[in-house]
Amino acid sequence: MLTLRKVIDRVTETKWSKLYIMVAVLQCIFIMTIQLIICSQNTIQANLLPHPSSNSAMTYSADTTHIPELAADRLGRIKWENIAFVGFQVWFVGMAFDATVYQNTAEILALSILNVICAVLGALEVVDGNKWLQRLNLTKYSTNPLALAEKLEIALAVVIMAFACALAYLSYEMSRQFGWNIYKKIGADVQVQSKCVQDVSHLPVLRLISEDQHIYWIPGLYLLSDPIRSEARNYMGKRYPTGRHYLYAANALLCSHCLFVGIAVDVITIGLGVVSMRNFGKGLKPYVQRGSNKTKLQDLEMNDKAKARQSWRIDDD
Known part of the structure; x- marks a missing residue:
């Protein structure tokens, strides 16, 4: 928290x-x-x-x-x-x-x-x-x-x-x-570090595309970021279009003339979303949480690692 x-x-x-x-x-x-x-x-x-x-004056040279x-x-x-x-x-x-x-x-x-x-x-x-x-x-x-x-x-x-x-x-x-x-x-696992960076890169992009916008971006960011932290594939498919709808509403007034920019932003956002989904179930969930879930899941992760080390311990007897 x-x-x-x-x-x-x-x-x-x-x-x-x-x-x-x-x-x-x-x-x-x-x-x-x-x-x-x-x-x-x-x-x-x-x-x-x-x-x-x-x-009419605006039409003259x-x-x-x-x-x-x-x-x-x-x-x-x-x-x-x-x-x-x-x-x-x-x-x-x-x-x-x-x-x-x-x-x-x-x-x-x-x-x-x-x-x-x-x-x-x-x-x-x-x-x-x-x-x-x-x-x-x-x-x-x-x-x-x-x-x-x-x-x-x-x-x-x-x-x-x-x-x-x-x-x-x-x-x-x-x-x-x-x-x-x-x-x-x-830890020193380069692959886990790389996957963690890919996941956390997704949320800044969502914030950047909604800068200086209306209050609509608040539910939009929630609907897009919550499935990533919970690693819910079904919710990613359902909430992603809904979340993008809120960001569309937020950007409508300011970026109605920036069609190509909007398309580029959508492609980047969807691409990062796909990359994040590929990392689901690979041990990243405890590291991308916030609030009470972060402490709870990290404690579970540490307990699992402790049990794994216990199972490999050689019995001196």
Whole structure:
């Protein structure tokens, strides 16, 4: 069962876990602060521009006549992108704590990759802001808020890249720490370790595809993860479509335009589900439990191993 004591113990277990969480929290604070300032400057700039009275202005090319209307529309949408980015940082910190507490190497590496992607998106944000700044300079409207936002976007891109590099190194050290913990818990059997990694890799993917979504993802994740821990093949066949239905509902509003991304995510999720089913009944069940079931099944596993060692003991008489 997850308790505050367990969270504190796992976060303070080594210097690498302390540094990882500290850097993740600092990244969230820095990026949220800069993004919110950029959002406010974009909003101020949009308020200085005339808004189109209809959607007809959006059909024209970006000439000097319609640049203000086009810029106002674009800056209005960028505001929501900034807010989404802030929400992502909050989610990232939560996932960093989750990966540290449950010592999930796959989740740590996935977060590191996402951080690199964020650095690329930060650079694209600079390019997009500079494009609209140059266009608005051809008009009579003031561009002071947008010019300030551009400088902040450059600073944001540098900050994201610096934190991405730092967290990439810390993720490597954390993976080594988790590998040693898995070795102490499971033993030197490489095959069992490999199967355990395959199973625990499935749940981070389910979390990643449901980030920043609606409350629908909560029953979706339960319906998809519970059959894995219970190693129930029949439930995997029945609950998987139901669980995917909840995740579809959660992603509908945000990802309706990302058809190919959705297909790729489904293929990856189903593939990992098949790999997890192949590992059922191979001694992994005690190691993928949480809460009271974890202690109960691990105690049974230790008793079975003790009995096996007892049966091989040579009688001195």
